[in-house]
Amino acid sequence: MRLSIYQRHLDNIPKQYKFPILFRPPIYVIELSNNQMLAVCYYKDGSSKRQQINADFSNRRMVIADFLPAVHAMTDLLRKFPKHSFGVSGFVVANVTETLADGLTTIEIKAIREAVWAASGQAKRRIINTAVSYQGQVVSQ
Secondary structure, three states: OHHHHHHHHHHOOOHHHHHHHOOOOOEEEEEEEOOEEEEEEEOOOOOEEEEEEEOOOOOOOOOOOOHHHHHHHHHHHHHOOOOOHHHOOEEEEEEEOOOOOOOOOHHHHHHHHHHHHHHHHHOOOOEEEEEEEEOOEEEEO
């Protein structure tokens, strides 16, 4: 069953990344909610690893209200996973599960993408592409 989840996420990766897909990279699915991040890393063999971290980075109106604590929390979360082998880059799907009054704004989408990029650099994990979704529906690739 987990192999099908991995394949489903792999199929949703934009076609411009055909070459990195050949290496069957790890895929991180990060769920953001009120002061909580839950991440599942899916590997090409069908296995997965789950980690969770709690930090003070959001409020009731915004999922990322304070950028730096969100980056530090995401860095700590990514460091809990093993490094990619042979410099293979991974993909991230950031899913906001918290119900927001007006949904995600474009600035919040940008903040999530930048937080993932900054955290992956600090955690020394190479990330090629980040897709942002709101309650399971992709809003930005």
